[in-house]
Amino acid sequence: MITNTEVAKRGNQHPDHIVDFRQENDKMYFTTQNGVILQVTILRDSVVRFRYATEYVFEPDFSYAISEDVNLGYNELTVEEEIPEYVIITSKIKIYINKANLKVQIVDMDDVILTEDELGFHWEENFDFGGNVVKMSKVCHSGESYYGMGDKASHTNLKGKRVNNWVTDSYAYGKDQEPLYKSIPFYIGLKENIAYGIFFDNSFSTYFDFAAEKRNVTSFWADGGEMNYYFFYGPRMQEVVESYTDLTGVPELPPLWALGFHQSKWSYYPEQKVKDIASKFRKLNIPCDAIYLDIDYMDGFRCFTWNKQYFPNPKKMIEEMEDDGFKVITMIDPGIKIDRDYWVYQQAMDNGFFCRRADGPHFKGKVWPGECKFPDFTNPRVREWWADLYKEMIADLGASGVWNDMNEPAVMEVPSKTANLDVRHDYDGHPCSHRKAHNVYGMQMVRATYEGVKKFMFPRRPFVLTRAAYAGTQRYCATWTGDNVATWEHLWIANVQMQRLCMSGYSFAGSDIGGFAEQPNGELFARWMQLAVFHPFCRVHSSGDHGDQEPWSFGDEITNIVREFIELRYQLMPYLYTMFYNYIKEGFPMLQSLVFYDQEDYQTHFRTDEFIFGKQMLVCPVQEPNAQGRRMYFPKGKWYNYWTDELVEGGVERWVSAEIHRIPLFVKEGGMIPKYPVQQYVGEKEIEKLAIDVYFKEGTERSEVYEDQQEGYDYKKGRYSLRRFKLTGKENELIIQQFKDGNFITPYNKFKMTFHGLPFTIETVELDNEEVDLNDIKLNGNNSIEVGKDFTELHIFGK
Template identity: 70%
Template sequence: MITNTELEYKGNLYPNQIVDFSQDVDKLYFTSENGVVLQITVLRNSALRFRYATEYNFEPDFSYAISEKGIRGYDKLVVSETKTEYLLETIRMKILVDKKTMRIQISDPEGNIINEDEIGFHWEENYEYGGNTVKMSKITQTGESFYGLGDKAMHSNLKGKRVSNWVTDQYAYGKDQDPLYKAVPFYVGLTENKAYGIFFDNTFKTHFDFAHERRNTTSFWADGGEMNYYFIYGPDVSKVVRLYTDLTGKPELPPLWALGFQQSKWSYFPESNVKEIAKKFRDLNIPCDAIYLDIDYMDGFRCFTWDKTKFPDPKRMISELEEDGFKTVVMIDPGIKVDRDYWVYQEAMENDYFCKRGDGPYMNGKVWPGKCNFPDFTNPEVRQWWAELYKEFMTELGVHAVWNDMNEPAVMEVPSKTAPLDTRHYYEGNPTTHRKAHNIYGMQMVRATYNGVKKHSYPKRPFVITRAAYSGTQRYACTWTGDNVATWEHLWLANVQMQRMCMSGYSFVGSDIGGFAEQPNGELFARWIQLGIFHPFCRVHSSGDHGDQEPWSFDSGVTDVVRKFIELRYQLLPYLYTMFYEYSNNGIAMLKSLVMFDQEDPQTHFRTDEFIFGHQILVCPIQEPNAQGRRMYVPRGNWYNFWTDELIKGGREMWVDADIDSIPLFVKEGAMIPKYPVQQYVGEKDIDQLRIEVYYKNGIENSTVYEDGQDGYDYTKGRYSLRNFKLQGKPAQLSIQQYKDGTFVTDYETIEFKFHGLSFEIGGIEIDSEKVSLEDVKYGEDLSIQVSKNFTVLRVLGK
């Protein structure tokens, strides 16, 4: 290893010789001669926390990101010592701590290096603000790739990139523009088929260099605070993401309608326009579950008010929309108009809830209402007050969901686009400035909103949307990627950003379908819809400056394509809901980049276009104009073309036809894909039968279907239905075993199995060891059979 004396440059300071070691159960302390204390906490067999103090002094240990519900505990921790190092061993990792330099090396139980410090921890005193700029550098392994870091609008593989985390209102951002709306300081490294994750839990402005400045060095640093990071070992990428999501928190299940199609614009007003939009959806039989009201529903852009000229009776309007199957979603921003006659402003002033500048005056900035003050959401008392502001909206008017925008916080007409850095925050009793609180401001706003919506929507489940986010915000809200543009480049960006967010533990995510700024043509809008229906959050939103952007805003051919794919979204709702159940319970990403699906295949490491929707559907959007198909990479395994049932062998690149009414779509062999009938909105129809598309495989494949009451909390008491299917195919036989869990009783009594790709002609059917008459089997293109939902084993036998 390099010695510290060789690295004394650029004013940086480094730990020197370790002179003391102690252990307190799961925490180990290493103290250097020059006052650096390294605390290593063993969280799980595969997860560690590294925390460094200088001058023997740790800051108060507090994090907005870490979930209290995360799983903790390990099976083994052995500590030993040699002349040159300390060795820590769990059943999954070995950790070496160098006595001379405090550098870390982490390897698997066989001794293969997973991650290794280069310079390791170092720091530089910040003379302007006080405290330290804290830094960490790691050795970049040969062929190492990097993923994650939230909504970065760039290639999914971050190798060679240098990025920052500072939540920023970036209207009409471009490719590679950075930073954007989210600060998610978590990345996944992959080398030699071994994946690890690093979460740098520091809310100051953070920076990451992935072999950009020096090709053999990966580094990350922050403008203040502590060097405090978590290390997670896979070796599977999917496990790293799952453990990180457990660490920072999983969301509860949303109401099923929140996974339906949603329509928004800046802005739908007055009431007659909202009603006209709703009627058009129903007249054209285009499914839709929600209509959004942007800031123009407010009285002078004052939050928690209504413009009674545009919306004379919001309660009646919301009720009438609900009768037609539409939920109403309203926007709330953080800026509160400075207005002595405005009751929200009065309450905040009376209780001293607004943020102040370093020398005492209120922090104010221009937003849509004009001059505004900003609540300090890092104060629990302020959050509680804010939550109660939703009572009238949710309980008296019947609003169904809330959309928090501009919560970076965005401030107009100032170079920084946000609050001054000397703005003070309570920070849960650890007073600080905006330098530390900026990245979590929007997170704490939406936390307060979530608590209010949840309380006042009860017994229904809350649905909240946010633009700004820090790690852990997925516990409170879904999100979207902000003010994008109606261009083909932004269609590509939307695809990459969704995959990146899901790899960053934040799966409930979507883009403004069609683009927020500017106007798409019909082809671009149709192609974006085809992609957007495979994103967990599915919403059209536009600025409205350049024309309308509803499904019927283009020619009838485009409208037909849009209807076709939105209908497919509604058919796949049980599949999507099952994906969300697995995300909510186990932290499993809802979309998977190909590298998450098959990291052993080096061809997947730099793929951006294709992704796996759930576990078993492969999607590859058309991202260029005038295309009648495209080349795509089909990952390892065998896949059925969704449209033709042709069986394709994967592990190769191929051309796929896809005219304007199609998208390259494949289903993994052995998959069992659940479907509902097309509905105009969730709850329109009673589900009288579950349909499952069965894709034959000569082998074994497992599939799952999760269902519950679609809203409310009975599922937490065991009132859910979890159907686990095991498909086993042989050359002349296909068997399906069902294992059911939960006490929820579905409305339907039968399941219809539709078979794809059977390799034999059916000669007999057995259900729970009893033969069934072949008269019950439908032959032809739609080869299917209906069985009782409570069957245990279904066998399809060849002649």
């Protein structure tokens, strides 16, 4: 990795004084004597883009990261020229551009400095490859912290760390190892309880130094391309993350079954083995919605083929699996076996779809089938062809989803683990080398896969999974954190990776439960499952060379614990689905680190273990063997112990009992948690009543439940149900108001409300200002009632 010092030694160039300024609507251009142009674009009052050109020339403006649906528009924009600087003013921030050296300082409307350039923009010519190494350095203020950056296997607070974004097949990676499988060059800065964000949209290998080399300097640089970054002003972390997520996009709602439990292994074959696994789930009453087929289902690892010896009739098998409530997910890799009798290979050859080296020959690399060639997924014609290849898999045979692996791209038996840097790519009409296209290669592969699966799944919703990703890949698919290891350290890593990915705009994520490499013992597997049922994507996957890793592989005690927690996930399905709805509607992350939840509490700035699940549940995994409990920090508010109903005051660290069958799990007071009955798979049972756990609060709290048909696209036409609840608790009263939106009619007609922490005995109940007979609502002591789902106000009186 290039260090700051090495870059400095090699002859940095810097902008000198400004000689020209012009404005074109939302864009301002500042030109220096030595040919640097700074383009400042106001996207919103709190979102600003900075682009730097050298030699007076900008590169073509193109990015795979930016969503077509990004919200644009601002309330105020003025530019003032003063003696030392230009000042750009919006309704949220002021941007100072120094006339002498083009350095930038951004302050809020109270003149509090948010970020300021140290050396600012500087560059050096890259004599090996041409173009520039572009670099930006900013002042790191005292007490400043940094978060985000995707799947980094390090402390949630990146202060003092240096990271590299170069999408890499990192088998059995360790804590703090760099680089990993994803490139998400976005971070959140937090200083003096004010949050801002920076997204460095550059697909070359990028580097970030968070005050590691110099304690007062934070910097980021790239091996090529432009210095092109976006600044997001909060002042809340929530606003920063939502703005970044709006810029880079969100997925569509997944089918509800995709949020269920999934089981995978390298590999389940032949067909009878797949059926046996499925049968055992149902026999043991362990809920499961999907079984995965790894590379061994293929004929000689050739993508889009089937090994007829192992799977003589895949369509019939998939139909039988579907009848038992299982979706089948198939693996597809990017490497296409060199075989003139292989139809996919021949089509790509005939159409010129494979990547070529600089001097013309096709790029070749060894993967599972042996020598392979690789489609150029940055070419829109290739993506269209690739999408159509899924017709047989999805439309004809009935698979329900696709899993793209090895798409960094991973190449075996070469030191770089990937394609040669001189490989050429179309880059959607902006031809380039692999140096620029590498980090987006997997993203564009999974984009093509998504488009194909969506096309052939219609009118059902697609499910796609990827290992490699660049910023914005969340628009197309779920992701997982790659080839982890069955160790307690990796349980810790999985926890921080999920928090970090969610903060980085990528909420639909999970880890290989129990570890991919090596073998967990029963305790580790149980503890991992207890954590992973609170991750948006929930899948067991293992390398298979060390034994079985199904829920029943570790004895009856562990099987019973695992079953209970998978059942809990299925009970929480409407809560989880509502979390996903909030993610796609608001950009609100499905999991939040404690610092995201309460950035004003300095204690949260360095917490790694605890996180908020949705908006009203607090989770803290047990991450050490033989533990009977653990210490954990409770953020602001009051929290009910999910298992005991004990109420805990926030703002303190305390011991929580958590023997092997329990995980510390708490519910925010005032929360209303919707639940479905336990199902063996999504859609198995008609929901007759929506259960809602109501946690009393003296004061007000808001909750909501989003539901739709769980499949298809009618929800986009208004066929959804969104119920917003306002709970108000008083000394001897509880008022629940309901506000409904959408025209989807849910299958149930009643709520069963179970009360927790009610400080009074229920005496009378009014529904929409009319008293009801307590027998009609099936009052169960002081514990629960049943009411019709369409009330506007429920008023409970007690003594």
